Amino acid sequence: MTGRAARLRRGLRGAWALLRQWSGDDAYERYLAHHRLAHPDQRLLSRREFVRRYQHERFSSGPNRCC
Numbered sequence: 180m181t182g183r184a185a186r187l188r189r190g191l192r193g194a195w196a197l198l199r200q201w202s203g204d205d206a207y208e209r210y211l212a213h214h215r216l217a218h219p220d221q222r223l224l225s226r227r228e229f230v231r232r233y234q235h236e237r238f239s240s241g242p243n244r245c246c
Contacts, residue, residue, distance in 0.1 A: 207233075
């Protein structure tokens with residue numbers, strides 16, 4: 180692989196990671212990493228439990244827009 184192709188691939192991976200973070204798609208992976216470091220003695224939520232809580236917290240406060 181040439182240097183140009185490798186840079187393009189790294190750039191695309193970085194853009195994909197930013198998009199996943201912005202959309203919340205990587206929230207469970209970030210939760211797992213944080214939980215292992217900060218709360219290793221507590222039970223992990225399953226993906227299903229986490230998604231339910233995440234969606235409730237994100238969308239229960241009403242519309243999240245200015246107008």
